[in-house]
Each structure stands twice: as structure tokens, then as C-alpha cells.
Amino acid sequence: MTVNIPTSISELPDYCFYKCSSLTTINIPTSVSKLGYRCFRYCSSLKSINIPSSVSEIGDDCFYGCTSLKSINIPSSVNKIVDWCFSWCSSLTSINIPSSISKLGDCCFCRCSSLTSINIPSSVKIFVNGCFCGCSSLTSINIPTTISELGEECFKECSSLTSMNIPSSVSFIGKECFYWCKSLTSITIPTSIKERGKDCFKECTSLRLVKINSPSVGSLPNNYFQMFKWMNKLERCCFIACSSLTSINIPSSISEIGKYCFCGCSSLTSINIPTTISKIEVGCFKKCSSLTKINIPTGVSELGYGCFCGCSSLTSIIIPLSVKILGDGCFCGCKSLTSIIIPTNISEFRKNCFSVCVSLTSINIPTTITSFGAQCFIDCKSLTSIDISTSVKIIGEECFRRCSSLKSINVPTSISKLERRCFKMCVSLKSINVPSSIKTLGDNCFNGCYSLTSITVPSSISEIGAGCFCGCSSLTSINIPTAISKIGDGCFCGCSSLTSIIIPSSLKIIGNECFCECKSLKSIN
Structure with a gap:
């Protein structure tokens, strides 16, 4: 359908052709000076339109959702492209912006998924929020030297954009500005940048080179990321999952690195941390699976929860004396870690601190340590x-579970209880000294320790938990102390080499299946 507007019309009002889905062509006379709010919104069959030079104002959302619109001319009489003006014009391949335009409105070209390139005149001063968000075919764009700001989500999900040169006029890059620009391999950033928003380069998985346009920085090799020397903080999740990033140099101006900042940077092999950093935050380097070494500066006082968790290539680490806290799961899953030096200021190993460090052969535990957390x-x-000093008061649940090469361990007299599953499946453990300070052996404490041949249960023990020695198939004899009144369910189940056992008169309860499958048991006293 074609519509010819008569010359008596001076403006097209708000919603004038709203949802005229059969409209294919419209002829606008020179008598018209204004196109109203949502004038052609959802005119899904409109393929082209000629806007006369008499038009000086185009309303918000004017061509929103004109999915068949392939080209449009904007006359020099128009001085701004308003909010959402050409949003979701998914067939629009190119557009000419005249030099009269000084502003591009919010999301003005959002989701123009066929737009491959665009020329921005020097008259434009600001790229506002979401300006080119979702322009998935956009491969390049020139940013004039008059631009001072790149708004929030400005180039978000521009998945075909490969490179970007930001001029020195820009001082602000908004939140998620380049989020999910998965083809972006390089970007040039000027020294003029004063503020960079959260998640600015998040999910830029192909980003390999960032150049700072400053003669004082010098040359930067490929795959190297030099941070801005005037910035003082890297926000939370700033470089999360930038899987092609290989190395980073952080300047001394940075005093804070946010939580999960480099999480999932799986190609990162090295990083320097400046002495201005006081804490390695939660998950900061989590799953940096190519990181082989790291230098923790003396200013750091805390290693946060899971900060190096999953750094499977990290072979050794030196923790400075300044560190007082190792967070939960700090080195969890550091599968190549063979040695670690613990400073004397550390007072505890928290939950999962060294769990799944499958290459760790030994560890030096300072006398300042008072507790081992669960699954440590x-x-x-x-x-x-492992040598545990008398300063240790608590060994948590499952602390040494499945330490399959552990042959011996000395439990100090400072310990009063061995928690449940503490040594479960320590299949190489042959002997253990249980001191008289121990009052309780928790459930399944030595379950599956099939190399354990003997153990002395001290008279101080008042409780042996369920399944405590279940599956200890090499255990030949055991003495139950007189303080015991109850033996838990399945306590000696599967002790197939156990030949004799002495049960004291104090014992009142023998749990279910206590001696199940004790095939060699010949005498019970």
C-alpha cells in the first residue's frame, strides 16, 4: 500500500501510521515539518521513505520496529536522532547521518541487526546509552574526535565488531559498553579515560590486545593487556571469562581488584599484583587454569574465598608474612600445586582451603595454626x-578424606575429637597414633582405610561412631577401652582380617551390623 500525503498537511501527529503493517511506501511533501511520536512504529512492510528537507523534528520511537526498512535519508534540517528512533529496524543496512546532527538518542539504532557500517559526523558529541546495542552485523564504526562519552551498553552484543579505536576526546566508558562483543580482538584506548563502568569488557572472549594510545607507555606486544595507570579500581567481574587474555600488567595506581575480576580467564599465564593491593578478593582468579605462577605482594593481608580455586596449572606459591587470612576454598582445585609456604601470621586453615590439590606432597604447617576446617x-x-603441631585444636569433618597416599599422621594431644569421615578412604594409611586427649572418634572416621593394620584406641575414648572402622580390611585386632558404652552401627563392618576383639564389661550397646562380614573373626572376649 502506498500513501501520498497532501501538501496541506504541515505535520504528521503522534501515532499517525502506528502499526500500519501493510504500508510499503509513503510520499511526504515539503509542507511537513514534523514527524510525531511513534509516527511509523511497527510499520513492518515499509521498505523506504524519503524525508524532505522541510522536516526539522522526528519524534521518539518514530520508526521503531520497521523491520522491512532498508534505507532512509535524514535531511540536514534535522539536528538530533531521538531515543529509539530506528530501534529494531532489522533490515536497515546503512544510513547517512548529516553533519547537522549533534546527538544520537538512547538506543536509537538498537537491534539494527543488518547494519554493517555507519559514518558518524564530527558534529555528534555523545554516544548515549544503548546507541548501537545488538547491531550484530556491525563490523566497524568510526568514532569522531568530538565524542566525549560512550554510554552504557553502547556497543553491547555487537558480536561482529572486530576492532575499535577510541579517540582521545573520550573520557568516559559506560557500564557494559562492550559487553558480549565476542569478535572484538583489539581495542585502542586513549589516556583521556577517567572512568570505566562495571563489566565493560565482560564476555569479550576474543579480546587479545588492548593498546593505550600514550607515548609514555611504550610498545605493547600481542596478547598483552596494560591497565590504565590513572585508574584506582578494577570493578567486580570486570574481565570475567575473557578466555583469550594471556597476561596483564596492573599499575601501582590500582588499590582494589573486585570480586571475580579475572574469573574464568583460562588463557591467563601470568599477572603482576601491585603492592597497593591489600586483599585478593573473592573468586578473583578462580578458574584461571593456565596461570602457572603468581607473586603476592607484601601488602596483601587476606586471600579471599576461592580466590585461586581451579588454578589447575599453578605449581607453587609463596604467601608473604603480611597475609593473616586464607579464605574458604582459597587453593581448592590447584591440581598442579606441589608446594606452598605458609606464613606464621596465619591462625587457621578454613573449609576446603587445599581440597583437590592432587599434586601437593607435603605442607609446612606453622605453630600458629589452631584449626583445620572441614574438607581442608x-x-x-x-x-x-603431615606434621600437625600441638597448637592445632580442631581437625574438621572430612579433613583428610581420600588422601590416598597418606601413610602416617601424628595427631597431637591438643585434639579432643576426630570428626566424622576425617580419614575416610585414606587407603595407604598403615598406622596412626591416637593420643589420650581424644574423647570421640566420629562416624566413618577411618572408613575404607584398608591398609590400616593396627590402631591403639586410648582409654580416654568414650564414643566410637557408626562405621568408624568399616572396610579396614587389614586390621587384625583392636582393643576397645573400658570407658566405651556404645559402639555405633557398622563400626567394624568389612574388617575381614580381624581375628579377635576384646569387649569391656562397660559396653552396653553394640550397633546394627557392627561386625558384619568380619570373616576372620575367631574370638570375642
Whole structure:
């Protein structure tokens, strides 16, 4: 359908042709000076339109959702492209912006998925929020030297954009500005940048080179990222999942690195941390699976929860004396870590601190340590021995579970209880000294320790938990102390080499299946 506007009309009012889905062509006379709010919104069959030079004002959302619109001319009489003006014009391949335009409105070209390139005149001063968001075919764009700001989500999801040169006139880059620009491999950023929003380069998985346009920085090799020397903070999740990033140099101006900042940077092999950093935040380097070494400066006082978790290529680490706290799961899953030096200022190993460090053979524990958290050394399959000092008061649940190479361990007299599953499946453990300070052996404490041949249960023990020695198939004898009144369910189940056992008169309850499958048991006293 074609519509010819008569010359008696001076403006097209708001919603004039709203949802005229059969409209294909419209002829606008020179008598018209204004196109109203949502004038052609959802005219899904409109393919082209000639806007006469008499038009000086185009309303918000004017051509929103004109999905068949392939080209349009904007006359020099128009001085701004308003909010959402050409949003979702998914067939629009190119557009000429005249030099009269000084502003591009919010989301004005959002989701123009066929737009491959656009020329911005020097008259434009600001790229506002979401300006080119979702322009998935846009491969390049020139940013004039008059631009001072790149708004929030400005180039978000421009998945075909490969490179970007930001002029020195720009001082602000908004939140998520280049979020999900998955083809972006390089970007040039000037020294004029004073503020950069959260998640600015998040999910830029092909980003390999960032150049700072400053003669004082010098040349930067490929795959190297030099941070801005005047910035003082890297926000939370700033470079999360930038999987092609290989190395980073952080300047001394940075005093804070946000939580999960480099999480999932799986190609990152090295990084320097400046002495201005006081804390390695939660998940900061989590799953940086190519990181082989890291230097923690003396200014750091805390390593946050899971900060190096999953750094599977990290072979060794030196923790400075300034560090006082190792967070939960701090080195969890550091599968190549063979040694670690713990400073004397550390007072505790928290939950999962060294869990799944499968290459860790030994660890030096300072006398300042007072507790081992739950699952602290679980699945440390190469750990052969460990010396626990008398300063340790607590060994948490499943602390040494599945430490399959652990052959011996000395439990200090400062410990009063061995928690449940503490040594479960320590299949190489042959002997253990249980001191008289121990009052309780928790459920499944030595379950599956099939190399354990003997154990002395001290008279101080008042409780042996369920399944405590279940599956200890090499255990030949055991003495139950007189303080015991109850043996838990399945306590000696599967102790197939157990030949004799002495049960004291104090014992009142023998749990279900307590001696199940004790095939060699010949005498019970």
C-alpha cells in the first residue's frame, strides 16, 4: 500500500501510521515539518521513505520496529536522532547521518541487526546509552574526535565488531559498553579515560590486545593487556571469562581488584599484583587454569574465598608474612600445586582451603595454626605425610578424606575429637597414633582405610561412631577401652582380617551390623 500525503498537511501527529503493517511506501511533501511520536512504529512492510528537507523534528520511537526498512535519508534540517528512533529496524543496512546532527538518542539504532557500517559526523558529541546495542552485523564504526562519552551498553552484543579505536576526546566508558562483543580482538584506548563502568569488557572472549594510545607507555606486544595507570579500581567481574587474555600488567595506581575480576580467564599465564593491593578478593582468579605462577605482594593481608580455586596449572606459591587470612576454598582445585609456604601470621586453615590439590606432597604447617576446617585437605591424593603441631585444636569433618597416599599422621594431644569421615578412604594409611586427649572418634572416621593394620584406641575414648572402622580390611585386632558404652552401627563392618576383639564389661550397646562380614573373626572376649 502506498500513501501520498497532501501538501496541506504541515505535520504528521503522534501515532499517525502506528502499526500500519501493510504500508510499503509513503510520499511526504515539503509542507511537513514534523514527524510525531511513534509516527511509523511497527510499520513492518515499509521498505523506504524519503524525508524532505522541510522536516526539522522526528519524534521518539518514530520508526521503531520497521523491520522491512532498508534505507532512509535524514535531511540536514534535522539536528538530533531521538531515543529509539530506528530501534529494531532489522533490515536497515546503512544510513547517512548529516553533519547537522549533534546527538544520537538512547538506543536509537538498537537491534539494527543488518547494519554493517555507519559514518558518524564530527558534529555528534555523545554516544548515549544503548546507541548501537545488538547491531550484530556491525563490523566497524568510526568514532569522531568530538565524542566525549560512550554510554552504557553502547556497543553491547555487537558480536561482529572486530576492532575499535577510541579517540582521545573520550573520557568516559559506560557500564557494559562492550559487553558480549565476542569478535572484538583489539581495542585502542586513549589516556583521556577517567572512568570505566562495571563489566565493560565482560564476555569479550576474543579480546587479545588492548593498546593505550600514550607515548609514555611504550610498545605493547600481542596478547598483552596494560591497565590504565590513572585508574584506582578494577570493578567486580570486570574481565570475567575473557578466555583469550594471556597476561596483564596492573599499575601501582590500582588499590582494589573486585570480586571475580579475572574469573574464568583460562588463557591467563601470568599477572603482576601491585603492592597497593591489600586483599585478593573473592573468586578473583578462580578458574584461571593456565596461570602457572603468581607473586603476592607484601601488602596483601587476606586471600579471599576461592580466590585461586581451579588454578589447575599453578605449581607453587609463596604467601608473604603480611597475609593473616586464607579464605574458604582459597587453593581448592590447584591440581598442579606441589608446594606452598605458609606464613606464621596465619591462625587457621578454613573449609576446603587445599581440597583437590592432587599434586601437593607435603605442607609446612606453622605453630600458629589452631584449626583445620572441614574438607581442608580432601582429595589431596599425593600428600604422603603431615606434621600437625600441638597448637592445632580442631581437625574438621572430612579433613583428610581420600588422601590416598597418606601413610602416617601424628595427631597431637591438643585434639579432643576426630570428626566424622576425617580419614575416610585414606587407603595407604598403615598406622596412626591416637593420643589420650581424644574423647570421640566420629562416624566413618577411618572408613575404607584398608591398609590400616593396627590402631591403639586410648582409654580416654568414650564414643566410637557408626562405621568408624568399616572396610579396614587389614586390621587384625583392636582393643576397645573400658570407658566405651556404645559402639555405633557398622563400626567394624568389612574388617575381614580381624581375628579377635576384646569387649569391656562397660559396653552396653553394640550397633546394627557392627561386625558384619568380619570373616576372620575367631574370638570375642
